[in-house]
Amino acid sequence: MxxxxxxxxxxxxxxxxxxxxxxxxxxxxxxxxxxxxxxxxxxxxxxxxxxxxxxxxxxxxxxxxxxxxxxxxxxxxxxxxxxxxxxxxxxxxxxxxxxxxxxxxxxxxxxxxxxxxxxxxxxxxxxxxxxxxxxxxxxxxxxxxxxxxxxxxxxxxLSKNTAEERIAALLLSLSSRFQRRRMSPTNFSLPMARNDIANFLGLAVETVSRVFTRFQNQGIIRARGREVELLDVEALQLVTRDSARQGG
Amino acid sequence: MxxxxxxxxxxxxxxxxxxxxxxxxxxxxxxxxxxxxxxxxxxxxxxxxxxxxxxxxxxxxxxxxxxxxxxxxxxxxxxxxxxxxxxxxxxxxxxxxxxxxxxxxxxxxxxxxxxxxxxxxxxxxxxxxxxxxxxxxxxxxxxxxxxxxxxxxxxxxLSKNTAEERIAALLLSLSSRFQRRRMSPTNFSLPMARNDIANFLGLAVETVSRVFTRFQNQGIIRARGREVELLDVEALQLVTRDSARQGG
DNA sequence: GTACGGGTTTGATATGAATCAATCTGGATG
DNA sequence: CATCCAGATTGATTCATATCAAACCCGTAC
Known part of the structure; x- marks a missing residue:
């Protein structure tokens, strides 16, 4: 000892x-x-x-x-x-x-x-x-x-994207970072609270919450508290590129 | 020679x-x-x-x-x-x-x-x-x-401030940068178009324009095209701190 | 087990800024 | 001098998201 x-x-x-x-x-x-x-x-x-x-x-x-x-x-x-x-x-x-x-x-x-x-x-x-x-x-x-x-x-x-686009982008960023660390890119636990996500992305907590449930209803993700599962990564990527589609 | x-x-x-x-x-x-x-x-x-x-x-x-x-x-x-x-x-x-x-x-x-x-x-x-x-x-x-x-x-x-606050902040930033270069901090010519300001600050051009005229009507600045004169720097600083006042 | 409380979700309403649509300005061009 | 055109301004309307308010969920403490 x-x-x-x-x-x-x-x-x-x-x-x-x-x-x-x-x-x-x-x-x-x-x-x-x-x-x-x-x-x-x-x-x-x-x-x-x-x-x-x-x-x-x-x-x-x-x-x-x-x-x-x-x-x-x-x-x-x-x-x-x-x-x-x-x-x-x-x-x-x-x-x-x-x-x-x-x-x-x-x-x-x-x-x-x-x-x-x-x-x-x-x-x-x-x-x-x-x-x-x-x-x-x-x-x-x-x-x-x-x-x-x-x-x-x-x-x-923050300056060009909607709430949905911002959150999709964050989820994808986290996903790829988990992947680089040899963890599941589709099944992970968010390290941060909704509040932090909202603050980081320049949104109200309520909006973050709503977008999460909207994505869930669309079958793009499943989220229970901090546990998140990305069910349709392509759809998420599509969300982030929506602005591009309209813009260009 | x-x-x-x-x-x-x-x-x-x-x-x-x-x-x-x-x-x-x-x-x-x-x-x-x-x-x-x-x-x-x-x-x-x-x-x-x-x-x-x-x-x-x-x-x-x-x-x-x-x-x-x-x-x-x-x-x-x-x-x-x-x-x-x-x-x-x-x-x-x-x-x-x-x-x-x-x-x-x-x-x-x-x-x-x-x-x-x-x-x-x-x-x-x-x-x-x-x-x-x-x-x-x-x-x-x-x-x-x-x-x-x-x-x-x-x-x-971009995530926390209103159009007025953003523009006031930009004007003050430019002002102090001109000052460091031994040029007038209150009387300068904007190097960029309204469009660039809008894009940079995540606003529509129209909004930038409106805020400029609003500031002008309040006697805070005088602006004619790219020529800008800051008439009331303190007021501008107050604008940028408004968010702080409410938040804290 | 029950009560507490932070974090989260859901709903109703308000609002700041975007968008759409004209009009205006001033410098460049013929 | 008239014309042109990009940039700037002004006005009317719309919309996404904030805000306000309430309920909910779940882990923790008593």
Whole structure:
């Protein structure tokens, strides 16, 4: 018993990227096998967060980016008026905090949507390392620009698409992300509440609820609480492209 | 005299960051005086674009980022359906193309809104250089995360704010950006058409027009075509905060 | 088991902005 | 100078979604 504790003390914070099952999704995917050690040197095995706990909070000093290891994370910004705007959902292998690399403090709050574990990358060390490993630097640029594109995509969705289109798009996005993680793309459990979906997509909760039931009545999905089954993926894709049909 | 010419010939494509009046806004602001040469080594003085000309086009091979030198640029993405979504406006000193650093091809189209000159930074060389200059690398991270934040801010505006709030926010954003460039913050000429504003803010042109006249009738602004005068900046700020007042 | 409460669903009504339809303006062109 | 045309404005009507209000569902606590 005392020994178990001892062992933990021996390498208390280091995570193993070599052994990590997410290495093909997360930062390791960018770098050579023999450079992995250097990444491991700077990674810290973060602690586990229970549902609802903050991983970091807006306006507190910015120290690290976090890779989701298991669970799910939601990021949001709070306005002066106290309103919340959900800016993203993050699944295992995805990096949270890239939007904060511009300043002294976090630009958003990150919250665990379920029991979640993360790996922590202190920025200073990360920047130092990316200066030495061009591939890693390149990958960081890649991730950040991806994040910009995602956000533009979201803006597009918000400004041009109907409630149904937005929700279909979200379901499909989640679906493909589950698939990349080798989970069922048609049968999954939403990590977030209706409320978060509504906020993220710029809708009222009631509207989200209504669209879910409408889709259900049309036989496109089956939804019971957070459990969702996509019965007709093609139909969903058709919904998202409806705007295109009319527009072009 | 002959000497002045000689100097120009010696570096036909090279831009002078040393002498550039935008050096306190653009990439040079990040780096030491004595490293400026290395930045100059990779910059190419781009050509001048007339109103409406493309600086780069979506889906064509991604080669470079561009700093606006004079004029103004609009970026937009085109959907499969052919719809356009304006994703941003760029003023002198700002870097265009950061959202494309993730892939082989440009993620958006950049178009000159007026007669515009740019400096070109080939990505390969830029990445190489940022690997050597930590300050420059840091600044790139800074710019990209800023871009993410901007985009989140836009998403927020689109999902939570009324037409009036969105337009007030845009006017204030432009105002402060003009100010940073030592131009009047209250008296400027909009580089973009109403149509672009509408598209960017997720509104119909008619709505933009109506809000402009409404603001005008309230004595908050004066607008004649693209010429705009902000008569009551505080009132504009109040408009943007109205949502906060009600929400919190 | 019963009571509680957050999250969700359903229904009725209100509303901001889109859409449709003219009209207007001002700069470019012959 | 008259014509043209894209962009901008104004007005009337429609519509998707917010809002308000109530009921429901289910896991948790007592």
């Amino acid at each position: 005392a020994q178990a504790i001892r062992i933990k003390q021996a390498s208390p914070l280091k995570a193993s990227c070599h052994k990590c099952s997410l290495s093909n999704l997360c930062l390791p995917l960018a770098i050579e096998e023999n450079d992995l050690d250097r990444l491991e040197d700077i990674v810290q095995q973060g602690r586990i967060f229970n549902r609802g706990e903050h991983i970091f909070e807006q306006s507190t000093p910015f120290r690290s980016c976090f890779a989701v290891r298991s669970g799910a994370v939601k990021t949001s910004i709070i306005t002066e008026g106290g309103e919340e705007q959900v800016t993203g959902f993050f699944m295992p292998g995805e990096l949270v905090g890239l939007d904060s690399m511009s300043g002294e403090s976090y630009a958003c709050t990150a919250k665990a949507l379920e029991r979640t574990s993360v790996c922590e990358f202190p920025v200073e060390k990360l920047e130092e390392l990316t200066g030495k490993l061009p591939d890693l630097q390149h990958h960081m640029y890649h991730l950040m620009s991806q994040e910009i594109q995602n956000s533009h995509q979201l803006a597009m969705l | 002959a000497q002045a010419i000689r100097i120009k010939q010696a570096s036909p494509l090279k831009a002078s960051c040393h002498k550039c009046s935008l050096s306190n806004l653009c990439l040079p602001l990040a780096i030491e005086e004595n490293d400026l040469d290395r930045l100059e080594d990779i910059v190419q003085q781009g050509r001048i674009f007339n109103r409406g000309e493309h600086i780069f086009e979506q889906s064509t091979p991604f080669r470079s980022c561009f700093a606006v030198r004079s004029g103004a640029v609009k970026t937009s993405i085109i959907t499969e359906g052919g719809e356009e979504q304006v994703t941003g406006f760029f003023m002198p000193g700002e870097l265009v193309g950061l959202d494309s650093m993730s892939g082989e091809s440009y993620a958006c189209t950049a178009k000159a809104l007026e007669r515009t000159s740019v400096c070109e930074f080939p990505v390969e060389k830029l990445e190489e250089l940022t690997g050597k200059l930590p300050d420059l690398q840091h600044h790139m991270y800074h710019l990209m995360s800023q871009e993410i934040q901007n985009s989140h801010q836009l998403a927020m505006l």
